[in-house]
Amino acid sequence: xxNRFVEQFTKAxxxxxxxxxxxxEQKALLAYLGERIDGSLLLSPCPSLERAEIPAALKAAGLDxxxxxxxxxxxxxxxxxxxxxxxxxxxxxxxxxxxxEAVRIATTLPEKHFVLLDxxxxxxxxxxxxxxxxxxxxxxPQAYLAxxxxxxxxxxxxxxxxxxxxGPAELHILLLEGLSDDxxxx
Amino acid sequence: xxxxxxSRHYQDRVRKAIAKPSxxxxxxxxxxxYVVAREAAFAGHDFEALRRAIGEMKDQxxxxxxxxxxxxxxxxxxxxxTVFVAKDAAAANAYICNLAKDRGVKKVVKSKxxxxxxxxxxxxLNEAGVExxxxxxxxxILQLSGERPSHMVMPAIHMLKEEVAELxxxxxxxxxxxxxxxxxxxxxxxxxxxxxxxxxxxxxANVAIAETGGIALVTNEGNARLTTTLPKIHxxxxxxxxxxxxxxxxxxxxxxxxxxxxxxxITSYITWxxxxxxxADESKELHIVLLDNxxxxxxxxxxxxxxxxxxxxxxxANVCPVYQTVGGHVFGHIYISAIGVILTAFFxxxxxxxxxxxxxxxxxxCVAVCPSNIDLESIILHLREVLGEExxxxxxxxxxxxxxxxxxxxxxxxxxxxxxLQKPLTRGERTIRHLPLFFxxxxxxxxxxxxxxxxxxxxxxxxxxxxxxxxxxxxxFAGCLNDxxxxxxxxxxxxxxxxxxxxxxxPLEQSCCGVPALYSGDRETAVAMAEQNLDALLHDxxxxxxxxxxxxxxxxxxxxxxxxxxxxxxxxxxxxLAEITIDVxxxxxDKLDGAADLVKKAGAEKVTYHDSCHLKRGAxxxxxxRQLLTASGNDLVEMAHSDRCCGFGGSYSFTSHPDIAKQILxxxxxxxxxxxASCVAMDCPxxxxxxxxxxxxxxxxxxxxxxxxxLAEKL
Numbered sequence: 001x002x003n004r005f006v007e008q009f010t011k012a013x014x015x016x017x018x019x020x021x022x023x024x025e026q027k028a029l030l031a032y033l034g035e036r037i038d039g040s041l042l043l044s045p046c047p048s049l050e051r052a053e054i055p056a057a058l059k060a061a062g063l064d065x066x067x068x069x070x071x072x073x074x075x076x077x078x079x080x081x082x083x084x085x086x087x088x089x090x091x092x093x094x095x096x097x098x099x100x101e102a103v104r105i106a107t108t109l110p111e112k113h114f115v116l117l118d119x120x121x122x123x124x125x126x127x128x129x130x131x132x133x134x135x136x137x138x139x140x141p142q143a144y145l146a147x148x149x150x151x152x153x154x155x156x157x158x159x160x161x162x163x164x165x166x167g168p169a170e171l172h173i174l175l176l177e178g179l180s181d182d183x184x185x186x
Numbered sequence: 187x188x189x190x191x192x193s194r195h196y197q198d199r200v201r202k203a204i205a206k207p208s209x210x211x212x213x214x215x216x217x218x219x220y221v222v223a224r225e226a227a228f229a230g231h232d233f234e235a236l237r238r239a240i241g242e243m244k245d246q247x248x249x250x251x252x253x254x255x256x257x258x259x260x261x262x263x264x265x266x267x268t269v270f271v272a273k274d275a276a277a278a279n280a281y282i283c284n285l286a287k288d289r290g291v292k293k294v295v296k297s298k299x300x301x302x303x304x305x306x307x308x309x310x311l312n313e314a315g316v317e318x319x320x321x322x323x324x325x326x327i328l329q330l331s332g333e334r335p336s337h338m339v340m341p342a343i344h345m346l347k348e349e350v351a352e353l354x355x356x357x358x359x360x361x362x363x364x365x366x367x368x369x370x371x372x373x374x375x376x377x378x379x380x381x382x383x384x385x386x387x388x389x390x391a392n393v394a395i396a397e398t399g400g401i402a403l404v405t406n407e408g409n410a411r412l413t414t415t416l417p418k419i420h421x422x423x424x425x426x427x428x429x430x431x432x433x434x435x436x437x438x439x440x441x442x443x444x445x446x447x448x449x450x451x452i453t454s455y456i457t458w459x460x461x462x463x464x465x466a467d468e469s470k471e472l473h474i475v476l477l478d479n480x481x482x483x484x485x486x487x488x489x490x491x492x493x494x495x496x497x498x499x500x501x502x503a504n505v506c507p508v509y510q511t512v513g514g515h516v517f518g519h520i521y522i523s524a525i526g527v528i529l530t531a532f533f534x535x536x537x538x539x540x541x542x543x544x545x546x547x548x549x550x551x552c553v554a555v556c557p558s559n560i561d562l563e564s565i566i567l568h569l570r571e572v573l574g575e576e577x578x579x580x581x582x583x584x585x586x587x588x589x590x591x592x593x594x595x596x597x598x599x600x601x602x603x604x605x606x607l608q609k610p611l612t613r614g615e616r617t618i619r620h621l622p623l624f625f626x627x628x629x630x631x632x633x634x635x636x637x638x639x640x641x642x643x644x645x646x647x648x649x650x651x652x653x654x655x656x657x658x659x660x661x662x663f664a665g666c667l668n669d670x671x672x673x674x675x676x677x678x679x680x681x682x683x684x685x686x687x688x689x690x691x692x693p694l695e696q697s698c699c700g701v702p703a704l705y706s707g708d709r710e711t712a713v714a715m716a717e718q719n720l721d722a723l724l725h726d727x728x729x730x731x732x733x734x735x736x737x738x739x740x741x742x743x744x745x746x747x748x749x750x751x752x753x754x755x756x757x758x759x760x761x762x763l764a765e766i767t768i769d770v771x772x773x774x775x776d777k778l779d780g781a782a783d784l785v786k787k788a789g790a791e792k793v794t795y796h797d798s799c800h801l802k803r804g805a806x807x808x809x810x811x812r813q814l815l816t817a818s819g820n821d822l823v824e825m826a827h828s829d830r831c832c833g834f835g836g837s838y839s840f841t842s843h844p845d846i847a848k849q850i851l852x853x854x855x856x857x858x859x860x861x862x863a864s865c866v867a868m869d870c871p872x873x874x875x876x877x878x879x880x881x882x883x884x885x886x887x888x889x890x891x892x893x894x895x896x897l898a899e900k901l
């Protein structure tokens with residue numbers, strides 16, 4: 001592993017309640033998802049997942065994969081799977097270019113959000129992400145970019161931290177090597 | 187409502203809030219946790235540099251507001267948004283209600299927006315026949331209870347889980363247990379269908395970025411993501427002060443906001459939205475309403491405009507002893523706490539702010555944590571002056587300030603007379619434990635010191651000063667309390683400074699520093715006092731002017747300069763005095779380096795130290811007294827919240843807010859007692875009056891002493 005921020009990223013994400021796992025092969029990914037998804041899975045469109053033939057593998061493994069009509073079918077899904085453009089080590093954040101509506105629905109509505117990140121694509125701090133945000137805004141006339149750090153949380157009742165109010169109650173960050181080295185992927 | 191009625195209603199709310207210990211308990215616990223979390227979040231960051239940068243960036247936007255507004259509008263519209271600039275609340279509400287009517291909107295989901303609270307948007311929509319649903323958990327709770335937020339970031343912080351369970355039970359029609367995870371789960375289920383049904387989503391924005399025409403939202407719950415994704419129309423209501431030039435500037439704000447708001451490194455979600463993004467195979471209809479509603483007027487107010495730097499983190503409430511005592515429903519209108527006082531004056535009118543302006547105790551705790559470098563206390567003081575001009579300072583006070591205080595001989599003569607008149611009350615002691623009739627409430631919760639038989643100025647002539655070769659000749663500015671109530675502090679000061687080869691003079695023409703008048707809104711009297719004191723103190727050209735009261739110190743160092751800056755005769759003198767004025771502990775530690783030479787008598791006492799607000803956060807002095815106490819052989823133990831206000835605040839604890847002052851003193855006495863010290867040291871005669879009074883009234887055997895008294899004891 002050559003990215004020097006993986007450990008810091010992992011700790012920071014775990015500190016805010018995310019699960020972080022380093023997976024070395026697709027088989028491990030399928031097993032991980034299979035154990036945790038009991039229902040339909042919203043598959044967020046993502047070129048590097050397509051390239052790695054992950055959607056086909058998920059279907060072959062018997063998962064109930066939804067990849068169209070998210071508006072109609074999204075509310076009933078139990079999980080969403082997406083890629084991530086890059087991570088931020090200081091805060092354990094994953095950054096998702098989410099301009100396509102399907103990405104947003106898959107990562108906001110279900111209880112569980114699984115996100116695949118190539119560990120090569122971890123930046124040190126949010127300051128390092130600023131040039132990338134600038135590039136996205138250059139490239140995209142309309143843009144919806146999401147920083148996601150841990151699961152959905154609230155402390156609105158008596159300041160007691162409680163997980164999973166409106167967004168996903170679980171965030172699983174799966175580090176999969178060789179997935180993509182393109183931080184601007186979309 | 188007339189002034190008397192308004193004041194009565196307000197005092198009533200103060201009493202009710204104080205009578206709810208669960209509120210104080212919640213707010214105190216939060217405040218303690220906040221301080222720890224915030225410190226951890228900023229570890230490795232230079233907070234001063236970060237806030238300076240935010241302040242400068244925000245000022246740049248303010249000074250070029252129309253340019254950035256135009257740039258933002260052009261870029262947002264190029265990305266498919268419609269931008270509407272609303273000059274006031276009515277215009278914003280009308281625009282959004284008309285839009286809803288025109289598009290046949292039946293149901294709106296909202297994510298948390300203080301701007302929408304500011305303009306009462308939900309009420310306007312409801313009156314227009316549109317159903318609104320608050321989706322932020324705290325806001326939903328308040329929608330059900332019919333209350334307004336009591337904190338900018340944690341709107342329902344004043345409520346207990348039992349109260350929430352009761353509200354939720356009404357929604358579901360069955361009894362819901364008061365278990366927080368269950369209640370949160372219930373909110374998720376109840377609100378979920380709302381997003382799917384809504385025709386319009388309304389959000390605020392934490393920043394609006396001129397160079398992209400985009401906005402960013404900082405949230406934890408994920409409701410803003412759903413609100414901006416599912417409904418086909420998105421309305422973002424954005425205060426003009428949220429404009430920032432670039433993405434880099436937005437990043438600067440977002441870096442600091444969660445750390446300072448709740449002590450989180452970052453919130454769960456940061457959402458950057460530019461333009462009409464895809465929505466159900468079409469494009470979203472995006473409307474951005476830029477809200478003025480008093481903001482350009484604020485930008486044009488030279489004394490108050492720094493308040494536009496605010497990034498709405500709510501930290502000024504988190505650390506405020508007044509907020510912790512009465513909560514945001516009392517110390518706030520829509521916007522709460524220190525920033526709320528100022529924003530209320532501009533967004534909702536001075537009338538709505540007038541009680542709040544006086545409720546600030548002036549401890550500057552908010553100034554120390556403000557992420558935008560706003561001197562909130564100074565702005566509130568200015569508003570108090572304006573209010574003094576508008577509504578008067580109160581007949582009694584006004585007479586005292588104008589006729590008595592400005593005439594030193596009369597003022598001091600009256601203090602001497604009071605010393606004789608109080609005789610029946612003091613029973614020969616130095617403190618007054620009970621006052622008769624309607625004054626009795628003043629000594630219900632603290633004893634008050636008697637005015638000394640002989641003021642320091644009368645004792646001075648008989649004070650031998652044996653300094654053969656003085657290193658410095660300094661003038662002592664005693665201030666009213668040291669002169670007329672605690673002359674022994676002055677005598678001890680001479681003893682200690684003489685020991686360190688410093689000769690001390692007491693210029694007799696000196697008078698009150700003017701703070702009581704200034705803080706009550708009588709600027710004219712404050713100017714007159716500044717001029718009198720400048721003449722008196724600079725007359726013999728001393729090396730330094732030494733103070734033993736930090737409020738006087740701030741007055742001499744800061745207020746005189748400000749009061750006289752436009753006066754060519756006095757400005758330079760005020761500057762000179764500011765340069766040579768120094769607090770006595772700071773003088774000994776920094777200028778004399780005399781700490782090592784302070785112990786003649788052995789014997790260590792367990793001493794705890796109370797930081798006076800104006801010494802630590804005004805003059806920046808807090809290490810020096812501790813150094814001196816330790817160097818003089820004391821065993822220094824820190825109390826919890828050592829730099830939290832004691833609740834004195836001058837007339838705050840006597841006339842304007844004795845109920846709140848009493849509560850804050852109670853907290854302080856508890857912390858002192860818990861420290862296990864047998865003596866509490868401090869460097870302010872005001873704090874001394876308050877703390878000693880509280881300890882004596884509760885018959886707690888802890889000595890309260892000015893640091894200089896403890897140093898003198900060792901000689």
